[in-house]
Amino acid sequence: MSQRHWLQLALTEGIGPILIGRLLQAAGGAEAACEADAKMLREIDGIGSAKSHTIRESLKRAAGEVDAELDRCQAAGARLICMDDPEYPELLKSISDPPPVLYIRGALEPRDLNAVGIVGSRRCSHYGREQAERFGALLAQAGITVISGGARGVDSAAHRGAMAPAAGRTIAVLGCGVDIAYPPENQHLFQQISQRGAVVSEFPMSTPPLKDNFPRRNRIISGMSRGVLVVEADIASGALITARLAGDEQGRPVFAVPGRVDNAMSAGPHALIRDGATLVTNLEEILDGLGPLPHSIMEPVKPVEQTLFEPKVTPSVLLSDRQQQVLTGIGLDPISVDGIIARCELPAEIVMQELTMMTLRGVVKRVDGHSFVRCGS
Numbered sequence: 001m002s003q004r005h006w007l008q009l010a011l012t013e014g015i016g017p018i019l020i021g022r023l024l025q026a027a028g029g030a031e032a033a034c035e036a037d038a039k040m041l042r043e044i045d046g047i048g049s050a051k052s053h054t055i056r057e058s059l060k061r062a063a064g065e066v067d068a069e070l071d072r073c074q075a076a077g078a079r080l081i082c083m084d085d086p087e088y089p090e091l092l093k094s095i096s097d098p099p100p101v102l103y104i105r106g107a108l109e110p111r112d113l114n115a116v117g118i119v120g121s122r123r124c125s126h127y128g129r130e131q132a133e134r135f136g137a138l139l140a141q142a143g144i145t146v147i148s149g150g151a152r153g154v155d156s157a158a159h160r161g162a163m164a165p166a167a168g169r170t171i172a173v174l175g176c177g178v179d180i181a182y183p184p185e186n187q188h189l190f191q192q193i194s195q196r197g198a199v200v201s202e203f204p205m206s207t208p209p210l211k212d213n214f215p216r217r218n219r220i221i222s223g224m225s226r227g228v229l230v231v232e233a234d235i236a237s238g239a240l241i242t243a244r245l246a247g248d249e250q251g252r253p254v255f256a257v258p259g260r261v262d263n264a265m266s267a268g269p270h271a272l273i274r275d276g277a278t279l280v281t282n283l284e285e286i287l288d289g290l291g292p293l294p295h296s297i298m299e300p301v302k303p304v305e306q307t308l309f310e311p312k313v314t315p316s317v318l319l320s321d322r323q324q325q326v327l328t329g330i331g332l333d334p335i336s337v338d339g340i341i342a343r344c345e346l347p348a349e350i351v352m353q354e355l356t357m358m359t360l361r362g363v364v365k366r367v368d369g370h371s372f373v374r375c376g377s
Contacts, residue, residue, distance in 0.1 A: 009030060013061075021098075030082070083101075094223075103201045106194035109169070119148060119221065119228060119239040121237055135158070140162040142356035143167075146162035147170070150182075169196060174209075176213065177203050177208075221242055228253075228255070233265060256272040323363075337372070362375050
């Protein structure tokens with residue numbers, strides 16, 4: 001029942017995420033917010049007397065549209081999650097204007113909390129496309145979900161790169177309904193993404209890709225990401241809006257790939273670097289900038305047990321079974337990735353993913369490029 005009320009709020013004309021948030025706070029929940037009378041609406045900052053009657057009527061109309069919207073959602077192979085759902089992204093929930101509902105084709109997973117947004121120009125150069133695909137693949141290989149906007153150019157390259165590793169995940173956030181392929185040539189790409197991650201939107205079904213939708217879309221890309229990487233963008237690009245949202249409003253790290261000084265598409269990343277964004281040329285620089293990884297995204301976990309090597313990791317750290325297995329191959333002295341693989345007898349791609357996770361969490365550390373030791377060793 002709660003989902004219906006969240007959807008009713010989302011379908012109500014005249015109120016966006018910020019006013020919905022204020023209404024929810026005043027009413028105490030989605031169901032009560034949908035029943036708000038004119039008196040309560042008048043007291044909401046941003047609504048007042050002038051809009052209260054109009055919004056009350058719009059709430060009533062939206063209630064009659066819920067069933068048809070749910071039917072359209074089901075027919076398109078999509079589903080709906082609201083802010084009450086455990087699946088709703090925790091990072092997105094923490095921004096100032098989270099969308100009340102998300103339409104999803106595919107699936108969100110707990111590990112998507114460990115995500116990086118990659119954004120850039122639709123009119124990127126060959127170099128920009130190459131770097132977007134490269135970083136998408138590197139991040140995905142390291143077990144990090146890649147989030148982008150599904151657009152031409154950098155976005156599409158980042159999504160494709162993220163799906164290059166066998167276990168890579170990517171999420172496309174659209175500025176239209178999830179039943180619309182925009183740009184049209186990405187229809188097959190979106191189908192692939194829905195099988196390897198999720199296609200996501202806050203906009204109702206069949207919403208066209210209107211210009212005003214994309215700044216709203218951008219806050220979701222940055223809001224779902226632990227950091228944002230800008231590959232190529234001119235000064236007026238929407239990618240810079242995403243980066244500014246991430247850094248200035250959401251407190252997320254911003255990374256930028258430097259480009260040719262005579263390319264207009266390098267102006268955006270270079271401006272971000274001048275303003276304090278981290279210049280990156282490799283995966284390690286992004287991982288270092290992300291900081292420690294919260295343990296709440298991990299798969300079923302158990303306390304670290306004493307293993308063959310010392311010193312013992314602090315008992316407060318929780319690791320998955322696979323991470324425990326990888327950790328048995330790491331001791332006091334630096335050991336190469338190949339050596340770790342030989343000791344723990346896991347596939348190379350799994351070992352690399354888990355090493356990245358444990359590095360982010362401060363359990364192990366990388367030394368001389370391709371060797372690892374336990375932290376504290």
